[in-house]
Amino acid sequence: MPHDDHDHPHTLLPPDPALRVKALETLLTRKGLIDPAALDVIIDTYSNRIGPQNGAHVVARAWSDPGFKAALLADADPVLADMGYYGRQGEHMMVVENTDQVHNMVVCTLCSCYPWPLLGIPPGWYKSDAYRARAVREPRKVLAEFGVTLPDGTAVRVWDSTAEVRYLVLPQRPAGTEGMTETDLQALVTRDSMIGCGMVPAP
């Protein structure tokens, strides 16, 4: 450990990340800067309360209610706030609709920005070098790795989340869902489809 490396004090911590977390939490607790019970609440929030079910709820309602959908696509923020889906990393939302003409996909090549209030914490692959590097250059090859093949003539539009605007994909409603309730539709919607890396399967 280079103790004289003032630019990178993290090198003073043990290299094993599990030990790093423990060392930091112990130190910060002793200094009175964090409360381990608050950490538990944060973990519970993203483990159990905030997740793709929120986004799926929005998608199911958009499929069910044309007026809602129009408002959502025009200006998502007030619509999502009304549903209670606002918060850290979802302050400025845009919802982009997949159609036969355009398939939208979301990435953050610079870090791993993601609409947390709607989808929870990002999946491992979303944070991977492979996805960050390739989604912008060869989205169709990436989609193929998710088992998705687009029809000829469908354009791909990849949204690189370079600022504080976060993107949610409104996937295409699958055939055979005409009579389904909003609740049943919500259960169909996959997380990956709202990132643009999957299609919602027919029921």
Add this chain to the structure above:
Amino acid sequence: MPHDDHDHPHTLLPPDPALRVKALETLLTRKGLIDPAALDVIIDTYSNRIGPQNGAHVVARAWSDPGFKAALLADADPVLADMGYYGRQGEHMMVVENTDQVHNMVVCTLCSCYPWPLLGIPPGWYKSDAYRARAVREPRKVLAEFGVTLPDGTAVRVWDSTAEVRYLVLPQRPAGTEGMTETDLQALVTRDSMIGCGMVPAP
């Protein structure tokens, strides 16, 4: 070790580089593809026979003989071949002269190309990420780390060895060497000065 990683079979070898070398040498020897005695000769060549003394010889002669220097700067290859300094990684040489107006420096940002027949194998710092990254962008800060400060008004010209042309810097002859023989001058010339990262010290 991902045995199915056909793009990168090196992952099949042990990760420790010392063990990698041993494993490869053993395998290739058994297959009859290499002769360990030939490896010994290669190592002896670059450890003891080919090194910066060659470049220093060229520099000392250029300082001593204006006709030689003019020929060297105009078309180095025949001049160097005459001296016996030709070979792998020195097939196409250019010699660039440091003056009060221009200070030349050599780097290879893409790998670590270097004039082997004249300077031997490159020093560790020449192959480092720090040198490869910074020599082109902030050569003066790099020079400062070698203890070199250029006079105001001297331009820096950094040669990035992107092709098979190799560059040797002809450093400035230090003051106080007027009466010295070519042999004594040769002993003064440092390797770093012929890369453009040092000045030849006065005797």
Add this chain to the structure above:
Amino acid sequence: MGGRFGDGRVKPEPEDVKFHADWHPRALALTLACGMLGQWNLDMMRRAREGLAPTDYARFAYYEKWLAALADMLVEVGLVTCAELAGEAAAEPSPLSERRVGPEVVTTILARGGPATRDSAVTARFQPGDSVRTRHLAENTTVPGGHTRLPAYAAGRTGRIVRQHGSHVLPDSNAHGNGEAPEPLYAVAFAARDLWAHPETPLDEVMLDLWQGYLSPA
């Protein structure tokens, strides 16, 4: 790293996987709780992550980058000393401990978020449909080697304004504690064929959110 070659396949995973190691949730929560102390902004934290040594950035996984940047930032803003980090000094109670966030307010703070929109005196120069060219260097123009949000793959390229997002805090300034300097932010569309030597189809586009200062008329 957008556009980089050689990273291999993307590996989809089951949708119920939230974390990939026991320490991941703790690293996440620790970083968020420290952020709530209000001693840095999100742009500063991103700057710290990207400012890791290139070899560390390459080898660290996501939450390892978070942890390393958190430690660096804690020292940078003076919340923790190097001696404390190294375990060479006993932990001193912090004068900022009164800002410690308790379990009862955490959810509220997360739900409150931190909008990046601001009123700005900078007039919008571009309208949807305008053709623009990005800066030819993906670099911070004020701070050498500083933080910026123009990806290298989109530097010096021509695109089309798609939408004005209002005025947003400028990371190039805010990440260095030089003020929020809000200015208009735009969604800009680039044809894949203008970005890549071998685009997959002539139809495809990449959309980026870019600040006005990154753009000039094309």
Add this chain to the structure above:
Amino acid sequence: MGGRFGDGRVKPEPEDVKFHADWHPRALALTLACGMLGQWNLDMMRRAREGLAPTDYARFAYYEKWLAALADMLVEVGLVTCAELAGEAAAEPSPLSERRVGPEVVTTILARGGPATRDSAVTARFQPGDSVRTRHLAENTTVPGGHTRLPAYAAGRTGRIVRQHGSHVLPDSNAHGNGEAPEPLYAVAFAARDLWAHPETPLDEVMLDLWQGYLSPA
């Protein structure tokens, strides 16, 4: 990596240091001796080194890159099998063993070198003094993700022809076994202020050797 930030100080070292580990000379000699079998060219080997996974390229030191690329190349050209590398199969004598280089000829081969100049039917388009612009992408135009020798920092920039080096083998082709495709090579001067957001002085220049196909008139 030319121009990258964050790599720290350059560490000068005594001039009598040749190697930094016991295995270094052996790695060097092994790579050179295998090259003498004539089953690949230098451009292919560079392609193999740069084609390592980005995380490996970042963490491997110089001779570690050499070793990894050597192993990959030995398998690519069929001199060695994966099973042999993995130690899962006994080493089979190679039909190419008659090309093995003995100690008596090694010095001669090193001294002979391998010139890269070739006669070429491609006419030189540029003369010293001409203003040229480099390709806007530092990418191989034929092979996606393929080898090229235009550094990213010099892509899409304007420079001045300083010298014509004659015609040289084109790495973009030769590295992929697509022929030597020789074409004129030039030394091109770029003003530091045209390459960097924060050049050290207005006087400084960076010189690159670039193939004619990388350049267009500016």
